[in-house]
Amino acid sequence: MKALGRIWCMVAVVAVSSRADAAGFAMSDNFTILTPACPTQQDATAYAREVLESAEAWRSEIARHWLGEELPPGAGRTTVNVSFSDKQDTGLTWATDHPQRRDHTLYLTTTPDRALGTTLAHEMVHVVLATRFPSPRRLAAWLEEGIASSYDDGARQAARKQSLSWIARTGNWPDVEALLNSPNLNARDATAYATASSITEFLLTRGDRHTLLEFGQYAGEHGWDAALARYYRIPSTADLERSWQQWVRQSPTGPQNGHLRYSTTGPT
Ligand SMILES: [Zn+2]
Incomplete structure (x- = not known):
């Protein structure tokens, strides 16, 4: 039916x-x-x-x-x-x-x-x-998009992976601090989505989903540096940028963003 x-x-x-x-x-x-x-x-x-x-x-x-x-x-x-x-x-x-x-x-x-x-x-x-987390306690745009993007279809996830591989190969790294503080992501800015999604994935290698959401809430009140130090023992946004770049570069098959089990056309 x-x-x-x-x-x-x-x-x-x-x-x-x-x-x-x-x-x-x-x-x-x-x-x-x-x-x-x-x-x-x-x-x-x-x-x-x-x-x-x-x-x-x-x-x-x-x-x-x-x-x-x-x-x-x-x-x-x-x-x-x-x-x-x-x-x-x-x-x-x-x-x-x-x-x-x-x-x-x-x-x-x-x-x-x-x-x-x-x-x-x-x-x-x-x-x-x-x-x-309703307004005005809404999670930052990059973090919501990073989480939401993990539900995108396989083609979108593959395009983001390709984009990150290119960035890592050519050294055209995006400005992470600007992304973290951005009030919204332009729907046509594929690099911003790829970066948001990859940083989200990177943080999820260092803590669970609950920690990620607490981190996002804490950052809303105390800023990114304080939240990174408290939840991930990363001293500052600049250190996050360095650690994330290294993680992207070291990934042997390119960064894995998203959980591809969601690439079907319905809830599983
Ligand atoms: Zn979205």
């Missing part, structure tokens, strides 16, 4: 109906799902329910994996807007940032499959982390 729904909506990418009444809608305590028109209302509803099912599964898996527990029902309610595109694969999470906004909003422009899989999973990391 799940597979059928997916196939029906794949058809919708090429034969898009603009009839508003055929758009998909599904809702739970945690999500409101809005999906594009499919050839029939039944197909659209079936697809919206698939997205809802995947969103619930990712929310649960990511919270358990990173926070060690589920989020309470209804915490971090999110509206998910899906648009279909076979040329674009983008996601954006607008997390609640003031008391008047009660829901997070998530936008996906991608294939019907990726809206159930890796693209949804990446954005769901932002939702889960922004719910646990």
Whole structure:
């Protein structure tokens, strides 16, 4: 049934109906799902329910994996807007940032499959982390992206690995301090994502996920140098930069970023 729904909506990418009444809608305590028109209302509803099912599964898996527990029902309610595109694969999470906004909003422009899989999973990391550490205690942009990027598909992870290999070979190292202090990462800046993802991976070789999140919280209040010294015994950002570069250079097959078990199209 799940597979059928997916196939029906794949058809919708090429034969898009603009009839508003055929758009998909599904809702739970945690999500409101809005999906594009499919050839029939039944197909659209079936697809919206698939997205809802995947969103619930990712929310649960990511919270358990990173926070060690589920989020309470209804915490971090999110509206998910899906648009279909076979040329674009983008996601954006607008997390609640003031008391008047009660829901997070998530936008996906991608294939019907990726809206159930890796693209949804990446954005769901932002939702889960922004719910646990809400504004103004939100984790730094590079750290959230570093964690979220580990859920990206195999092609993206391979491109980042290639980018880091090139950086290591040519010595075109990015400015780590600037990245750590950057309020957001430009979605088109592949080097920033590769670096964020690699530094996250590097820190995870020196401590567990819980330590990484505590480090991120502590840094928000006390700065990177103090947080690095306290949680990783790395005296300063400059020392992090040196140790990370050495780690990237020494990796025999190039840096491993991400856990590739997430490169499937659905929660595992
Ligand atoms: Zn992201």
